Amino acid sequence: MLKSFGESLRSAFRKIANAPFIDRDLIKEVTRDIQRALISGDVNVKLVLEVSKQIEKRSLEEKPLPGMSNREHVLKILHEELARILGTGRELAVKKQTIMMVGLYGQGKTTTCGKLAKYFQKKGMKVALIAADVHRPAAYNQLKQIAEGINAPVYGGGKKAEKVVDEGLKKFSKYDIIIIDTAGRHALEDDLIKEMKKLAKISRPAEKILVVDASVGQQAGTQAKAFNDAIGITGVILTKMDGTAKGGGALSAVAETGAPILCIGTGERMDDLEKFDATRFLSRLLGMGDLQTLIEKAEEAAKGKEKSIEKTAQKMLSGKFTLLDMYEQMELLSGMGPFQKLADLLPVGGKLKDEDVHETQKKLKRFRTLMDSMTKKELENPSIIKASRVKRIARGAGAEARDVKELLRHYNMSKKMMKSLSNRKMQKKLLKQLGMQ
Numbered sequence: 001m002l003k004s005f006g007e008s009l010r011s012a013f014r015k016i017a018n019a020p021f022i023d024r025d026l027i028k029e030v031t032r033d034i035q036r037a038l039i040s041g042d043v044n045v046k047l048v049l050e051v052s053k054q055i056e057k058r059s060l061e062e063k064p065l066p067g068m069s070n071r072e073h074v075l076k077i078l079h080e081e082l083a084r085i086l087g088t089g090r091e092l093a094v095k096k097q098t099i100m101m102v103g104l105y106g107q108g109k110t111t112t113c114g115k116l117a118k119y120f121q122k123k124g125m126k127v128a129l130i131a132a133d134v135h136r137p138a139a140y141n142q143l144k145q146i147a148e149g150i151n152a153p154v155y156g157g158g159k160k161a162e163k164v165v166d167e168g169l170k171k172f173s174k175y176d177i178i179i180i181d182t183a184g185r186h187a188l189e190d191d192l193i194k195e196m197k198k199l200a201k202i203s204r205p206a207e208k209i210l211v212v213d214a215s216v217g218q219q220a221g222t223q224a225k226a227f228n229d230a231i232g233i234t235g236v237i238l239t240k241m242d243g244t245a246k247g248g249g250a251l252s253a254v255a256e257t258g259a260p261i262l263c264i265g266t267g268e269r270m271d272d273l274e275k276f277d278a279t280r281f282l283s284r285l286l287g288m289g290d291l292q293t294l295i296e297k298a299e300e301a302a303k304g305k306e307k308s309i310e311k312t313a314q315k316m317l318s319g320k321f322t323l324l325d326m327y328e329q330m331e332l333l334s335g336m337g338p339f340q341k342l343a344d345l346l347p348v349g350g351k352l353k354d355e356d357v358h359e360t361q362k363k364l365k366r367f368r369t370l371m372d373s374m375t376k377k378e379l380e381n382p383s384i385i386k387a388s389r390v391k392r393i394a395r396g397a398g399a400e401a402r403d404v405k406e407l408l409r410h411y412n413m414s415k416k417m418m419k420s421l422s423n424r425k426m427q428k429k430l431l432k433q434l435g436m437q
Contacts, residue, residue: 008037042249087255097206108239114146130168131156217246221253239265
C-alpha cells in the first residue's frame with residue numbers, strides 16, 4: 001500500500017532512529033525529507049508546509065516527557081503529526097440501520113455496497129441490498145451478481161428510484177442492515193442532488209456514506225465537501241487504496257473537510273474492506289506493522305472454529321503435532337486473506353521483499369496441495385511416509401518427490417519447535433495468553 005510514499009517516510013524515521021545525537025540541523029533535514037515524502041504522496045502543499053512547521057517547532061521547543069529520550073520524543077512528534085493529517089476514523093455502529101451509499105460515477109460504489117454487506121455479515125448481522133440506480137444500464141444486474149456472491153438478497157429492477165427504495169424497505173423490514181446503492185453522475189448535478197434528497201427522505205438512513213476512488217487524490221476533498229453541503233454525509237469510504245500513489249492525498253484531503261473516514265478498500269475481494277484508523281494505517285505505512293488488525297482478521301477467520309482451534313493448540317503444546325494440525329493452521333491462515341496483505345500487518349512487513357512474500361505464498365499453496373494428496377493415516381502419522389509413498393503423493397499432486405521431502409522437512413522443523421514449547425512452565429504461559437486458563 002502506497003509503497004514509495006511509505007519508504008520515503010521510513011527513511012526519514014530511520015535518520016532519527018539511527019542518529020548518534022539529535023540537533024537542530026538533523027531536525028531541519030528530517031523535516032525537509034518529510035516534506036518531500038508528503039508532496040510525492042500527493043498531499044496538499046499548503047498542508048505539507050503547515051505540518052512540517054509544526055514538526056520542526058514541536059521538536060525544537062517541546063520538552064520530552066519524564067523517562068523519554070530526545071530521540072523517542074521526536075519520533076513520537078513525527079508519528080502524531082502525520083497521523084493528524086491523515087484524519088480521524090470512525091467505526092460504523094453494528095446495529096439495525098439503513099445505509100445510503102452515494103458518489104459520482106465510476107468510484108466503485110456498487111462493489112463497495114457488496115463489501116460493506118460482507119463486513120456486516122461477518123459481525124453477525126442480517127444484510128439486504130436495494131438497487132436504486134435506475135439510470136445506469138445493468139446496475140441492478142451488477143449488484144445482483146455481487147449479492148449472490150455473498151449470499152445476500154437484493155431488490156431492484158424498477159424504473160423509478162423512489163418506488164424501488166420504498167418497496168425494498170418494506171420487503172426487507174425484518175433485516176438488520178439495509179444498504180441502498182444510489183445512482184452516480186460524472187459531476188454533482190442538480191438532478192442527482194434532488195434524487196438523493198428524495199431517497200434520503202424516504203429511507204431516513206442512519207448513515208449517508210460517500211464512496212470516493214482514492215486515485216483522484218486531492219480531489220477527494222472537493223467531492224467530500226460538495227456532497228456534504230448537498231445532503232450531509234456521515235462518512236467517507238475510500239476505494240482502491242491498494243494501487244494508487246495518490247492515496248495519501250485522498251486521505252489528507254478528506255481529513256481537511258472534517259468528514260470521518262469510515263473504511264478503506266484495499267483490493268478486489270469482497271473481504272478487502274478495512275475500518276480506518278490513522279494510527280494503525282501510519283504504523284503499517286512505516287513498516288511497524290498493525291498487530292491489532294492482524295488479531296481481528298485471525299478472530300474473523302476463526303469464528304465458529306474456536307473449539308477446534310483450542311483442541312489443536314492443546315495437542316500442539318503436549319507435543320502431539322501432526323500434518324493434519326499443520327493443514328488446519330494453513331487453512332486458518334488462508335482464510336485471513338492474501339499473504340502479502342498479512343505480511344504488511346507484521347512489524348517486519350516493510351522489510352520483506354515482494355518476491356519473498358510471493359514465494360512463501362506459493363510454497364504454502366504447494367504444501368496444501370501435497371497434503372490433499374495424502375491419506376488420513378499419512379496426515380496423522382507422517383513417520384510412515386517412505387520412498388514409495390513419497391512418489392505416490394508427488395504423482396497425485398502433480399509435483400516432484402523433492403517437494404514432498406521439503407514439506408516433511410518443514411513439518412519436522414515445526415514439530416521440534418512445538419516440542420521446545422511443551423514444558424509445563426511455557427505451556428501455562430501460552431495457555432493463559434490464549435485465554436484457555
